[in-house]
Amino acid sequence: MKYQSSLPEHNDNVSHQHPVREFALLMLGVIGFILLSFWILGFFVDLAVDSISPKDEAELFAEIDIDWDFGEKSSIQKQTRVQQILDALRLCHDIPFATPVTVVESKDINAMALPGGRIVVFSGLLDSIKSSNGLAFVLAHELGHFKNRDHLRSIGRGIVLAALSTLLTGANSSISQMLTSTMTLGQAKYSQSRESKADETALQILNCHYGHVGGATELFEALQEQEGAWNFGMLHYFDTHPELQNRINAIYHLSKERDYQVGKTQSLDNSVSF
Amino acid sequence: MENLAIVAVFIALGYFFGRMAESRHYQSIHEREQAFLHLPTTSSKKPLGHIGPITQARLVQGNVVISVDYFKRFLATLRNIFGGTIQAYETLLDRARREAVLRLKESCPDADQIINLRLETSSISKGDTERIGSVEVLAYGTAIYSQQNTSQAAPQ
Ligand SMILES: [Zn+2]
Numbered sequence: 001m002k003y004q005s006s007l008p009e010h011n012d013n014v015s016h017q018h019p020v021r022e023f024a025l026l027m028l029g030v031i032g033f034i035l036l037s038f039w040i041l042g043f044f045v046d047l048a049v050d051s052i053s054p055k056d057e058a059e060l061f062a063e064i065d066i067d068w069d070f071g072e073k074s075s076i077q078k079q080t081r082v083q084q085i086l087d088a089l090r091l092c093h094d095i096p097f098a099t100p101v102t103v104v105e106s107k108d109i110n111a112m113a114l115p116g117g118r119i120v121v122f123s124g125l126l127d128s129i130k131s132s133n134g135l136a137f138v139l140a141h142e143l144g145h146f147k148n149r150d151h152l153r154s155i156g157r158g159i160v161l162a163a164l165s166t167l168l169t170g171a172n173s174s175i176s177q178m179l180t181s182t183m184t185l186g187q188a189k190y191s192q193s194r195e196s197k198a199d200e201t202a203l204q205i206l207n208c209h210y211g212h213v214g215g216a217t218e219l220f221e222a223l224q225e226q227e228g229a230w231n232f233g234m235l236h237y238f239d240t241h242p243e244l245q246n247r248i249n250a251i252y253h254l255s256k257e258r259d260y261q262v263g264k265t266q267s268l269d270n271s272v273s274f
Numbered sequence: 275m276e277n278l279a280i281v282a283v284f285i286a287l288g289y290f291f292g293r294m295a296e297s298r299h300y301q302s303i304h305e306r307e308q309a310f311l312h313l314p315t316t317s318s319k320k321p322l323g324h325i326g327p328i329t330q331a332r333l334v335q336g337n338v339v340i341s342v343d344y345f346k347r348f349l350a351t352l353r354n355i356f357g358g359t360i361q362a363y364e365t366l367l368d369r370a371r372r373e374a375v376l377r378l379k380e381s382c383p384d385a386d387q388i389i390n391l392r393l394e395t396s397s398i399s400k401g402d403t404e405r406i407g408s409v410e411v412l413a414y415g416t417a418i419y420s421q422q423n424t425s426q427a428a429p430q
Contacts, residue, residue: 003322005311013368015361019349020289022361026352175351181278 034179037164038186045156049149057152058097061116074103074123082121085132086139092208093201095146101139109223111138113145115155128222131265133215137206144201150194161187196250203254212263213255220244220251281348288344295343296365303372310379315388315415325386326420334388335414336378339398340370342407367395367409374413385417 052060073079083101097117106122113119119142129135145151165180207213224244255262316322342350342363349362371393379388394412 003314003316005314007307007311011368014364015359017361019345019362023345023349023352026349026356030352030355175348178278178281 030175030179031182034164034182035186038160038183041160041164042157042190045153045160049152049156052149052152054096057115057149058117070102070104070106070120070122072105074105078103078123078126082126082135082139085136086119086143089136089140089143089205089209092205093140093143093147095143099143099146109219109226111142113142113151115151117146119143125219126268128226129219130268131215131218132268133206133210133265134218135268136209137202137216138219140202140205140209141198143205144198145194147201148194148197150198153194154191157187157190196247199247199251200254203251203258203260207258207260210263212261213251214263215265216251216255217248218265220248224248284344285348286345288346288348292343292345296369299369299373303369303376306376306380307372310376310383313379313383313385313388315375315379315391317391318389321387321389321418325418328418328420330419331416332382333414334378334382334385334417335412336374336376336381337410337412338370338373338377339408339410340366340373342366342409347407363409367411370395370409370411371413374411378413378415382417384419386420388415388417391415 079101082103086099086101095117099117099119101119101121103121103123103126107124108122109124109128111119111121111125119139121138125138126135129138161183164183165176203213203216206216221244254260314322321328346362346366350360353360353362374393375391378391382388392414394414396410396412398408398410
């Protein structure tokens with residue numbers, strides 16, 4: 001037997017597929033899997049939400065006394081005034097539980113609907129709205145969230161998101177980070193669609209109560225002005241709420257479609273001084 | 275969102291620098307393998323062919339540590355989810371093995387043969403998933419020298 005010194009012609013120990021190809025395929029697989037499972041689990045959340053009646057919901061949350069700490073509460077006058085405007089809308093919606101309002105002293109221009117029926121309004125919002133119609137729209141928007149059960153949906157999806165993230169933290173941290181970002185994007189997209197739906201409900205309530213939809217876009221326009229001035233800010237209203245102009249446009253289109261009139265708005269300052 | 279951007283930048287950097295380093299390394303490996311073709315290296319326990327009286331036999335070794343780049347590591351972690359061959363690490367280990375053998379050969383350019391070649395692989399930062407891993411390959415064998423000069427010693 002002779003020893004022949006030579007080099008192999010091919011390197012059989014390595015694959016010759018391009019790594020970018022492999023990378024793209026695997027990424028597509030992972031992201032597809034995540035979005036699909038998020039979508040499917042979200043579907044089940046919606047199913048569960050639809051099966052809980054508003055009555056059950058009210059009972060469920062009545063027993064849970066969560067101490068929401070958003071900051072210092074505003075004066076009684078402010079609370080009562082906002083509550084009055086909210087209660088006046090009661091004839092125009094069919095939410096079967098009480099919706100108490102808490103006004104919190106804060107520069108934030110925001111309002112939110114909490115599970116159990118509580119609506120939190122940040123006083124910054126009251127400062128940037130001039131008419132009671134404008135405030136009524138914002139409150140009606142939160143009522144819209146209750147009507148569409150968005151608070152339950154968002155809790156359910158939050159749990160799904162947390163569960164999926166936890167599942168993935170077992171994997172490499174950079175990958176789970178990436179996947180969590182992907183899911184958060186999906187979540188934001190979903191939230192936007194819920195916001196549009198709440199706007200739609202709010203417009204309906206506003207038209208029912210005042211007979212016209214004047215003032216519906218007041219907050220968004222005020223925010224737009226401020227956005228121009230501040231550019232960035234702690235307005236976390238923007239995070240999940242679709243871009244302001246889009247929302248204004250959607251409201252215009254809907255008003256036209258449903259033949260809602262735009263009437264004169266009532267000044268908020270006339271009725272009570274904050 | 276920022277996380278996503280940071281990861282993307284690291285992956286891109288890892289890809290470009292990793293590719294560059296790898297292709298340079300392969301080029302060097304090819305050249306040096308060609309240059310050391312005259313030095314037979316086998317895993318056999320006995321010298322190959324007819325070789326004169328052996329004057330000297332000594333342990334020789336070549337050692338190399340190569341780091342994984344971010345791109346390769348990311349790709350390998352993705353592979354972990356689906357299973358299958360981790361192609362990203364194949365070239366890494368291939369380079370490490372060949373470099374180790376080349377260093378071993380370079381440590382004894384006047385030997386007639388290297389026999390009993392063994393390769394050992396170990397991963398540095400074993401189990402520490404947070405750090406960039408690297409791989410060590412150690413090649414060791416016995417270099418034998420005979421009375422005949424090198425040109426004749428090559429077993430033909
Ligand atoms: Zn909303």
